[in-house]
Amino acid sequence: MSFNTFGKLFRFTTWGESHGPAIGCVVDGCPPNISIKESDIQIELNKRKPGQSKFTTQRKEDDKVNILSGVFEGRSTGTPISLVIYNKDMRSRDYETIKNKFRPGHADYTYFKKYGIRDYRGGGRQSARETASRVAAGAIAKKVLETKLGKKFKVVGAVTQLGILGCDVSKWNDNYIKKNQLFCPDKSIIKLWEKYLLSVRKSGSSCGAIIEVRARGVPPGLGAPIYSKLDMDLAAAMMSINAVKGVNIGSGMNSAQLSGEQNSDEIFNKGKKTNFNSNNAGGILGGISSGQEIVVSFAVKPTSSILSSRKTIDKFGKNTSISVKGRHDPCVGIRAVPIGEAMMNCVLLDHYLMHKAQCK
């Protein structure tokens, strides 16, 4: 059982509401003697934090992380690491007008039906603000994996589709992704994307996105049959992110249209190194890593908070309508990039530890 806990051997438990005093998480199972500083975590949080560009929400949050336990003299001790981020720029009164209404496409309605009570301020626990905790946990997982697997290990994510606009994935450039505010991997398309996204924002509308996350330098053997498959856990990890509606491993949904010949990635050795002619499998066979690049992509639906008036009901069962003003991302998918990277790091570390337990 794990309502608010993710992971098996490397576990994190998140807590906190969008407009409560703070959010945070407890990271359990971190190996001892790993160098961990608040700044290691802050770097990752800064990628996700709001208010950084005209393309995201204008809510201003430093997202300053505090380590409250589990680190002694700069190194992990093997005991739980408690992280807290204080909320600052809440404007709860913005939500007064919609406190009794359910926003279509939002979790307002289902939370109320489930619990009979909900903290409506800023979406409460439903808010994607929870994902800051994941990014913080992911930063710790990243440090551990870099320590254990060395320089060749790297996780990097990007937006590969922005609303109706795709990009040329073969032009993927890690460095370029870091340099643009849309986490776009393809320099040739960026101007078009920016123009498109500004027009979406101006019209008070929103758009979806596809995010792709790649992991390199992952040894073969991570993952486990049958109900701890690496791809199963990655699918769960990505689907647990707010607004995600689909997850692909490698060729994903498209693999339905491939022939057996197209799909099966041929294997050959060159010296002692095992190579593959293609990577339809996304680096995972039978739930276990093959040593190829692990490739996961997921779709984020458009932000539900839009300016157009939409039909809905209120908590008393009356028909009404709603139009959401206030501070919102025109495309929540953009800030999902560091979240996807964090989840990838957490799942990989979890499986690294499981593999070490059973097979080393």
Next chain:
Amino acid sequence: MSFNTFGKLFRFTTWGESHGPAIGCVVDGCPPNISIKESDIQIELNKRKPGQSKFTTQRKEDDKVNILSGVFEGRSTGTPISLVIYNKDMRSRDYETIKNKFRPGHADYTYFKKYGIRDYRGGGRQSARETASRVAAGAIAKKVLETKLGKKFKVVGAVTQLGILGCDVSKWNDNYIKKNQLFCPDKSIIKLWEKYLLSVRKSGSSCGAIIEVRARGVPPGLGAPIYSKLDMDLAAAMMSINAVKGVNIGSGMNSAQLSGEQNSDEIFNKGKKTNFNSNNAGGILGGISSGQEIVVSFAVKPTSSILSSRKTIDKFGKNTSISVKGRHDPCVGIRAVPIGEAMMNCVLLDHYLMHKAQCK
């Protein structure tokens, strides 16, 4: 930790290899006093069992289930239900020629890299034969849900894309699905599908498929934030099925291309009943069921065992090639329909019990 166990409150643990003496599972957490007969389980197993038509593998297995515990005088007692299916039609010698080679696209290579040992006969534990155990567990979940939720509750799956051929989902017909051997929901396309699949088989090739599973009569409120979201668990469930590479909830990957207006399903009350104008969300908002139909689809890649010669390596690291004869499904996706239904039933029961524990 749950290498071979699925679920939280309703849990099943599967075991067994393709060519071992038997396969089976232990179902734990079944509520007491539910009427359960071997025939209830057999009906579901018969949908999945091999050798039933020219469209599937010719391996002949009765897949006769035996209940060894947990049922007394026709009713569940609340204690674990042990189910066993004896294997019969094994031809292990068929696998002698490939026992040291890794089939591209198969888990041969990764199992060997992970464990340093593997039962190669019929794929051993990697074999989709394991899924018979899931179907058996799912049959029990179905009985419980029907008892608790009544007649309005129903789970039904179908193949909605066969290789390169789609179908018209708006023509979905539950009764027709039961009547054709391809679990096709659209009568107008069946002839074309059959012709296509026979040509795939004759050429020694294979094709993928997309399966869609729908659940009706699910009350709102099932699911839980954040790391027990209903869609997260469904994604994990489906991705754990052999050869699955992608999972969609509702509009899934396509939701990236929708505008906020298109995507947000408007809500209105008609009398006391809550309705939605559309179902892009696939019946799940914020990880919690909304009372709408739950819609999950997943892609199954083409069977890896094909006649064409493919480059590969053997367990000693030598380059070689492989061509797989023997008994194989030209499209493993077809028999994935009852498996997807079973996983849906298991996840829904698990969440039904969790909701009862916390919120009722």
Next chain:
Amino acid sequence: MSFNTFGKLFRFTTWGESHGPAIGCVVDGCPPNISIKESDIQIELNKRKPGQSKFTTQRKEDDKVNILSGVFEGRSTGTPISLVIYNKDMRSRDYETIKNKFRPGHADYTYFKKYGIRDYRGGGRQSARETASRVAAGAIAKKVLETKLGKKFKVVGAVTQLGILGCDVSKWNDNYIKKNQLFCPDKSIIKLWEKYLLSVRKSGSSCGAIIEVRARGVPPGLGAPIYSKLDMDLAAAMMSINAVKGVNIGSGMNSAQLSGEQNSDEIFNKGKKTNFNSNNAGGILGGISSGQEIVVSFAVKPTSSILSSRKTIDKFGKNTSISVKGRHDPCVGIRAVPIGEAMMNCVLLDHYLMHKAQCK
């Protein structure tokens, strides 16, 4: 896996070191709509907090609890409740002299052997300071159980043996327990206990204790075969408390010496109410509550920090000796009473929710 998490459906995860900035816990699985105030938790924490009498350590801690999430307008929302207690009266320099030495009977040695690093200040994570978090979680469990089971439900603990001095358990008086600083249930023995404990303290020595915790008003049916037995979980709960070395259910270790006739508690009905002639079972049969009073007792070993010089080694492997001054409880068992009560409340709520899920 649950290094720092306790419970299944009602779960809490604790974090924090004795001399870190704070300690705390995240309570997950609390039902919604339960009235919870910080003062409900503070009442229980005040029973455990140090520095309250001459019989306990002189470290001064307010143990002021802060609720950071999961409670909205005075009621639980069903989302995780994060609790934090800031540390105040740390004197870390007291520990400088022993930072490289292992105190015999303490976890210093084993933590160092396990992790290769440890926060030695005040015992770090080994410190019983962690138990404040349990008491806080237990206070929430108590509120839920009182709401669900009503007035008849009550958990009460007492010290029944103080070092070499027992008491007359037949004189157990709930009200008297609350009124004395030793949680003694037997008014006739208190003077002797106080005198004894002061002499132990003066001599720089320490003594052990036995704590008994009783739960009344627990309905029959809580608990579950085989590996979620109520007594199994209670044994685990109590053994997880610092310095506990033995746990009894009902007659406990003494049941070895009873005859079958003496041991089997006869059953009879009086009107509709089921009664038992005795309670050797401690209210639990086959791991399931019988409706009788649940009786658990556990032994707490003497405080390891004593004035006498003891032989030990340091972290470099050299033989040395140690004598511990500073602020310590002469009998840590006394402050274990509210901890035992808290663990009882948490285990009972967990099983109450499990029973509701499977059997109601």
Next chain:
Amino acid sequence: MSFNTFGKLFRFTTWGESHGPAIGCVVDGCPPNISIKESDIQIELNKRKPGQSKFTTQRKEDDKVNILSGVFEGRSTGTPISLVIYNKDMRSRDYETIKNKFRPGHADYTYFKKYGIRDYRGGGRQSARETASRVAAGAIAKKVLETKLGKKFKVVGAVTQLGILGCDVSKWNDNYIKKNQLFCPDKSIIKLWEKYLLSVRKSGSSCGAIIEVRARGVPPGLGAPIYSKLDMDLAAAMMSINAVKGVNIGSGMNSAQLSGEQNSDEIFNKGKKTNFNSNNAGGILGGISSGQEIVVSFAVKPTSSILSSRKTIDKFGKNTSISVKGRHDPCVGIRAVPIGEAMMNCVLLDHYLMHKAQCK
């Protein structure tokens, strides 16, 4: 959640009723490439099986184990190992007369109150017959630990108190334990024990026992704070055995009466080896193994099935009386020795794997 599953990384799930067709278990998480034969398991089962002497029940069961999966060519493959034991000597009609009555001291009453249905034949799931599955799982754990830790590792249990008769534990002799039918460690007391037990049996009464289990050659560092303490898991393991009412680690309940000086085991190095002057801690400090011998003892209550007439009620709520004839152990504690050893092996392996995951 784990109603019928024990363990975290090394897990076993048991199933089966006393008079059902079979009992068994699924062992998950066994490392690959461990030599495992049915005879390795059979040796341990033979220690526990009934009908072997005049001191135990006369029910005859071969307890012949069958491995159905997870072992290939004599070695574990890392996949789940399914074990089954068919029941043979059931005399269900013996239970007809008591099928509606609740035996005092038995779980009859509580199972019925919980589930509203129960398989009364031979106690159904409540029967200690379930423990055969644990012994089988323990045999596998033992093989793994012997492979990983080498010859110095050994677990051995004995009966140290039989009803009102103790023994001289300082005379503990591993070899002697194996040679007598009462698992007595002290040759000087055996005649008295035998005489006593026969008289108990003749009178139709029963007696309890204390079992002590010791583990040698366990490295320091196994165990984990706070809620996966080694002693916590051992307490849970032993308390989960049928009829166990108390568990001690090292000095156990007696530690309450020790002074701080008596209790703290002094440490000294002799060469590179760390030694302790005493072992009140039972080899565990702060929940982590110290490298000393691990010593756990537990009390088993007298068999509830006795000849004397006892007051009870039936399932319709009527007062009645009961006298149990049939085949029963006069002291169930005796056959608990191999069960205690099995649980010790399972817990140690589980923690060995956890330690390897996090700290190696």
